[in-house]
Amino acid sequence: MAKISLIVNGNPVTANVDPRTLLVQFLRENLRLTGTHVGCDTSQCGACVVHLDGKAVKSCTTLAVMADGHEVKTIEGLAADGAPLHPMQEAFREHHGLQCGFCTPGMIMTAIDIVHRKGHELDDHTIREELEGNLCRCTGYQNIVASIAAGAKAMAKSDLA
Amino acid sequence: MYEFKYHRPGTVRQAANLLVKNEDAKVIAGGHTLIPVMKQRLASPPHLVDLSHIEGLDTIEMKGRSLVIGATARHADVASSAIVGEAIPALANLAGGIGDPAVRHKGTIGGSLANNDPTADYPAAVLALGATIVTNKRRLKAEEYFQGLFTTALEADEIITKVMFPLPKKAAYVKFRNQASRYALVGVFVARRPSDVRVAVTGAGSEGVFRVTAFEEALKKRFAAKAIEGIEVPAEGLNSDIHGSAEYRAHLIGVLTRRAVDAANAKE
Numbered sequence: 481m482a483k484i485s486l487i488v489n490g491n492p493v494t495a496n497v498d499p500r501t502l503l504v505q506f507l508r509e510n511l512r513l514t515g516t517h518v519g520c521d522t523s524q525c526g527a528c529v530v531h532l533d534g535k536a537v538k539s540c541t542t543l544a545v546m547a548d549g550h551e552v553k554t555i556e557g558l559a560a561d562g563a564p565l566h567p568m569q570e571a572f573r574e575h576h577g578l579q580c581g582f583c584t585p586g587m588i589m590t591a592i593d594i595v596h597r598k599g600h601e602l603d604d605h606t607i608r609e610e611l612e613g614n615l616c617r618c619t620g621y622q623n624i625v626a627s628i629a630a631g632a633k634a635m636a637k638s639d640l641a
Numbered sequence: 642m643y644e645f646k647y648h649r650p651g652t653v654r655q656a657a658n659l660l661v662k663n664e665d666a667k668v669i670a671g672g673h674t675l676i677p678v679m680k681q682r683l684a685s686p687p688h689l690v691d692l693s694h695i696e697g698l699d700t701i702e703m704k705g706r707s708l709v710i711g712a713t714a715r716h717a718d719v720a721s722s723a724i725v726g727e728a729i730p731a732l733a734n735l736a737g738g739i740g741d742p743a744v745r746h747k748g749t750i751g752g753s754l755a756n757n758d759p760t761a762d763y764p765a766a767v768l769a770l771g772a773t774i775v776t777n778k779r780r781l782k783a784e785e786y787f788q789g790l791f792t793t794a795l796e797a798d799e800i801i802t803k804v805m806f807p808l809p810k811k812a813a814y815v816k817f818r819n820q821a822s823r824y825a826l827v828g829v830f831v832a833r834r835p836s837d838v839r840v841a842v843t844g845a846g847s848e849g850v851f852r853v854t855a856f857e858e859a860l861k862k863r864f865a866a867k868a869i870e871g872i873e874v875p876a877e878g879l880n881s882d883i884h885g886s887a888e889y890r891a892h893l894i895g896v897l898t899r900r901a902v903d904a905a906n907a908k909e
Binding site: 543 | 673744
């Protein structure tokens with residue numbers, strides 16, 4: 481077992497884990513943060529995307545021990561319980577950027593990462609290129625792209641990053 | 642995944658000592674090839690030595706007339722580096738086309754080269770640009786470094802520390818992606834260097850990355866897409882699978898080389 485200490489959604493967490501524990505397993509099974517999903521489990525679909533030190537990564541392809549000493553943010557960390565949604569979450573709700581919702585946490589974490597890197601004015605082409613690592617099997621992406629464009633703009637006016 | 646012990650050395654020397662002490666230990670940095678392979682139980686290293694916390698191993702800088710990229714520089718860092726964009730824009734462009742944004746936040750140049758996947762992008766750049774791979778033990782020329790499928794000149798306890806790229810006059814990388822996996826079905830890196838031209842191909846060769854000397858000679862005489870018209874690339878030794886026959890890949894090498902030459906010339 482290996483002892484790890486990290487910050488998850490702003491809270492310090494310490495745990496003993498088997499080194500082969502994936503970050504996504506640690507989040508879901510140890511911390512019960514089940515908003516982060518396992519889709520393909522082969523680093524392609526993006527359902528498991530979380531932010532590691534502020535950057536979007538695939539938590540199914542990251543070992544929990546590699547996150548020792550680092551900071552992780554999951555979909556649960558975007559807005560407090562009962563508080564208004566994060567503007568990107570709100571944009572997905574408003575623009576119906578989902579059907580079954582399985583890919584949505586990863587889509588939203590990726591979308592926020594896109595805004596951090598590319599700014600608040602995103603054209604459709606940029607959004608589609610940047611979504612290369614996130615698969616949705618329901619929507620055909622149209623509303624996801626619309627949601628991200630709107631969410632990016634809304635983030636400019638929000639205190640939530 | 643099978644059990645393993647995880648090590649996080651602070652220096653390259655410590656990392657190398659861990660490799661010497663622990664037989665069959667593997668080096669990990671971004672983990673975007675090794676972890677999937679371990680999940681499939683195709684690899685079961687008893688020890689993992691994580692290089693990603695060694696300070697200074699991801700530095701990107703100009704040294705004299707060479708662009709020097711540290712082994713743990715991530716694809717996203719190379720893609721967005723102003724230094725790389727200025728020195729060898731084709732290399733920044735290549736790094737920005739590897740995998741997807743989340744993969745580029747983790748995957749490293751050293752990892753890509755140490756793995757030498759036959760469809761990886763970086764090997765084509767290293768071979769075409771005539772880069773030098775620097776390890777904790779020695780310097781390896783690109784030509785002696787790549788030794789076939791997933792095979793390199795690296796010894797078991799040898800660690801890539803940086804890659805030195807001499808600056809080309811012009812360069813471009815063009816790849817034709819497999820529509821499903823998005824890996825290069827064929828990728829061609831063309832570099833017009835001060836003394837010659839090099840054309841390196843990834844994705845197509847059954848022995849991994851290779852050079853097309855017939856194209857190189859023609860392009861050295863005249864660096865224009867027209868210069869290689871009519872020169873056939875033999876299908877022999879190329880991959881043939883459900884994604885494309887050897888003949889198809891041979892054809893693509895010609896098409897992509899012409900596009901890369903045009904792209905390199907367009908950057909003036």
